[in-house]
Amino acid sequence: MTMTAIVASDVISSLIVSGNPIAYLTFRTFAYTCQNQVLIYLMNSKIGHYMKIPPRIVFPLFILASIITSIIQYITAIYLLNHLPHICTSKNPVWRCLSLQNTHTSSIIFGVTGSFIWSSQYSSMLYGFLIGTILPILSWLLWKIFPHIKWLALINFPIFLMATTNFPPAPAAEFPSWFLIGFIFNFILYRYAHNWWEKYAYIFSIAMSCGVAICSFIIFLAFQLNHTDFPQWWGLGGINRDGCPLDSANFSGFISTERYI
Known part of the structure; x- marks a missing residue:
């Protein structure tokens, strides 16, 4: 839902505030960021x-956590900017700030050039709205015409296509991992170990998310802070070290080696 809102806000802003990146970012903040924060809450x-925690306890904890994390994030950002060389540039592939780079690129494409209009270089991307409208209707019609084919009822194009909105800035190599984990838990375990899935799948998902955060913190303190590089292997090719050498190419296929946000 949030990614749909941000795409819609980007296109609308490119039409009504073209040439004004500040207005674009303001529009995006109200159209997407506020909604995203509400959904996170x-x-x-x-x-x-x-977890059966009363809301009167949860809400003040959210307020306290927001205050603490705001302070920690600010201190961390200042520390990283002052201690990591070439941070947020292509010269430092580990700390390229892809999310910020994505926001900066969007502000240029939509706010400055207004590229999503019919006469622009990227106008062909607008056909995605038409395709996204037709595909769910097509799958529904096929399900109605062939009700005996059970798997047609499981096709959900909005969910399929929603994942593609994460490509910028998510590296392409993450998608096979998502698909593999999703297939194991939501197909194999759901079908053959449903009792376990029903009891532990949601908790295990939270545990993996927390594990990634804790592991990232440990890796930063133990390795990256001591200038110890991750072992090189075939899956780390490309400027983003995700195995895809073309992930940083522009619309024309040109790969820039000097990009700053």
Whole structure:
């Protein structure tokens, strides 16, 4: 839902505030960021509900956590900017700030050039709206015409296509991992170990998310802070070290080696 809102806000802003990146970012903040923060709050409240924690306890904890994380994030950002050379540039592939780079690129494409209009270089991308509208209707019609084919009822194009909105800035190599984990848990375990899936799948998902955060923190303190590089292997090719040498190419296929955000 949030990614749909941000795409819609980008296209609308390119039409009404073209040439004004500040207005674009302001429009994007109200159209997407506020909604995203509300959804994050609702998701966290859902976790508290599952853990049987009363809302009157959850809400002040959210306020306290927001204050603490704001201070920690600011201190961390200042520390990284002052201690990591070439941070947020192509010269430092480990710390390229892809999310910020994505926001900066969007502000240029939509806010400065207004590229998503019919006469622009990227106008062909607008056909994605038409394709995204037709595909769910097509799958629904096929399900109605062939009701005996059970797997047609499981096709959900909005969910399939929603994942593609994460490509910028998510590296391409992450998608096979997502597919593999999703297939194991939501197909194999759901079908052959449903009782385990029903009891532990959601908790295990949270545990993996927390494990990634803790592991990233440990890796930073133990390795990156001591200038110890990750072992090189075939899956680390490309400027983003995700095995795809073309992931940093532009619309024309040109790969820039000097990009700054």
